[in-house]
Amino acid sequence: MSNDNDSSKSLTGPHFLFVTYPAQGHINPSLELAKRLAGTFIGARVTFAAPVAAYNRRMLSKENVLQNLTFATYSDGHDDGFRPSTSSDKSRQQSSRQYLSEMRRRGRETLTELIEDNRRQNRPFTCVVYTILLTWVAELAREFQIPSALLWVQPVTVFSIFYHYFNGYADTISEMADNNPSGIIKLPSLPLLRLRDLPSFIVPTNAYAFVLPAFLEQIESLKQEETPKILVNSFQELEQEALTSVLDNFKIVPIGPLITSRTDSETNAEYVEWLDTKSDSSVLYISFGTLAVLSKKQLVELCKALIESRRPFLWVVTDKSYRRSKEDVEEKEEEIISIVVSWCDQFRWTDQMTNAKLLEDCWRTGVRVMEKKDEEEVLVESGEIRRCIEEVMEEKAEEFRRNAARWRDLAAETWALQALGGWENELDYCHELLDADRHYVITRSPSLGGLEAMRESEVSYTVKAILANPGNESSWRYLKALYKDDTESWISDPSVSSVCLKVLSRTDCLHGFALSTLLDLLCDGFRPTNEHRDSVKALANEEPETNLANLVCTILCRVDPIRANYWAWRKSKITVAI
Incomplete structure (x- = not known):
């Protein structure tokens, strides 16, 4: 399908294709990651593909993006927007199944066109x-x-x-749902969970349980990969227990928080001006995401609770509910203290899906409503909603805000490390991916002649990237990957040792990656020249050691303090005098 901001200029770096589901909670984090990759890797090109309807509904902004990030479309079969049936649970299930089926069919067709078109060019x-x-x-x-x-x-x-449910725990959870709804289950590396703590799709009686096979398909699809790779929009401090678990051979890497610190759109919107008239921490924000549809009864209860709370609120509702919700509020409130909008800048209001268990018990930043059965419908009554509003805004307001501020600061610290440097742990996978994708294409494409035939040109490309930005570790890692299982060529190719020397001789850049590469060369048997020795000694504040590899480790302990223990360990393992 279409590819905006098209350029005929071919780039030699990696070309990432992002494909997102048309929901705000998918689009926001994936676009943020796309922007980061576009700004991180030298020579990289990033194409961001979303359904036509997502662009028509203004679900993403194309403002203020780098030139190497372009936008493309694919069809989900509903270019004018998908509107699920709301007449009954059964009709909603049927229309949603049809949508997913049509998206698969049309999405494959149009995305194939996009892939083939980029190959031809x-x-x-x-x-x-x-x-x-x-x-x-x-x-x-x-x-x-x-x-x-x-x-x-x-x-x-x-x-x-989801993983544990599909790998041995489905019967246990189903039995608990049928016979002991208030029971507790312990899943590996997770806190104790009750039935209401689990994703609603898992409970057979839930109206959205029909989506469960899609998640089973997701898990099974990952298992078909040799090394399944999963990037998660989280960070270590936020979910320490879950991130320590090992699930088969899945490589799970936290790269969050995938949120932006700026807003590109709607800065002068009416709701922003309205918010500016309110005092801090006084406005309720209500949103049920892109996909959820509230019943008429539930809308009435929610409207009643909001109005009786006598607090200003900003309510973001989907197009299908917008008119009815706005009318309900305006009918019952002469003095408008609220604003109901069909869309607002989601960069300002984080649209991540969260688990209520984490929110209430682990992160301690909110409360959970208690629902009740009303005839055939599960309903949260207005009195219960009001109770939760008062608890959040009054009774436990100070505690929740303090906890939220702590998580905000941890998230901001992680984001700063990513944006300003020191993202080594979270970017390890992306670095490996950069190494792997070019290596994969070279070694798997017969027309290219394999790694040996392509090595000279790839080394030349990589050396240029290193000299342009010696602080980009991915280029150094890729350089070494080009000599995988060929130590002799690695230590004898002058291109490798000379690029180390060129960077070490410069005064306008960091030398850490050049030093670590030189250390690898020395440990693999490389015989340094006097120029290498002199360039290293020039960087030493310490008394120069006779063993050049030891001296490199000593310098690395100083210039790379985050990994000082690692370099000390490397030094302790050096047994050959160089």
């Missing part, structure tokens, strides 16, 4: 990143022999629950 995709519910994208990537990774936009705890 000599800019093939070298890696695909896709969001939840798009297993057909992973299938397509395998058919085209393109490495892929799943971007899991929910908490990693949710992924672990």
Whole structure:
């Protein structure tokens, strides 16, 4: 399909293709990651593909993006927007199943066109990143022999629950739902969970249980990969327990928080001006995401609770509920203290799906409503909603705000490390991916002649990237990957040792990656020249050691303090005098 901001200029770096499901909670984090990759990797090109309807509904902004990030479309079969039936649970299930089926069919067709079109124009995709519910994208990537990774936009705890459900715990959970709804279950590496703590799709009686097979398909699709890769929109401090679990051979890497610190759109919108008239921490924010549809009874209860709370609120509702919700509020409130909008800037209001268990018990930043059965419908009454509003805004307001501020600061610290440097742990996978995708294409494409035939040109490309930005570790890692299982060529190729020397001789850049590469060369048997010795000694504040490898480790302990213990360990393992 279409590819905006098109350029005929072919780039030699990796070409990432992002494919997102048309929901705000998928689009926001995937677009943020796409922007980061576009700004991180030298020579990289990033194409961001979303359904036509997502662009028509203004679900993403194309403002203020780098030139190497372009936008493309694919069809989900509903270019004018999908409107599920709301007449009954059964009709909603049927229309949603039809939508997912049509998205698979039309999505494969139009995304195939996009992949083939980029190949014809000599800019093939070298890696695909896709969001939840798009297993057909992973299938397509395998058919085209393109490495892929799943971007899991929910908490990693949710992924672990789904994984364990489909790997031995389905019967236990179903039995608990039927015979002991208030019981407790212990899943590996997760806190104790009750039935209401589990994703609603898992409970057979839930109206959205029909989506469960899609998540089973997601898990099974990952198992078809040799090394399944999952990027999660979380960070270590937020979900320490879940992130320590090992699930088969899945490689799970936290790369969150995938939120932006700026707003590109709607800065002068009416709701922003209205918010500016309110005091801090006084406005309720209500949103049920892109997909959820409230029943008429539930809308009435919610409107009643909001109005009786006598607090200003901003309510973001979907188009299908917008008119009815706005009318309900305005009918019952002469003095308008609220604003109801069909869309607002989701960069300002984080649209991540969260698990209520984490929110209430682990993060301690909110409360959970208690529902009740009303005839055939599960309902949260207005009195219960008011109770929760008062608890959050009054009784436990100070505690919740203090906890939220702590998580905000941890998230901001993680984001700052990513944006300003020191993102080594979270970017390890992305670095490996950069190494792997070019390596994969070179070694798997017969027309290219294999690694040996392509090594000289790839080394030349990589050396140029290193000299342009010596602080980009991915280029150094890729350089070494070009000599995998060929130590003799690694230590004898002058291109490798000379690029180390060139960087070490410069005064306008950091030297850490050049030093670590030189250390690898020395430990593998490289014989340094006097120029190498002199360039290293020039960087030493310490008394120069006779063993050059030891001296390199000593300098690295100083210039790379985050990994000082690692370099000390490397030094302790050096046994050959160089």
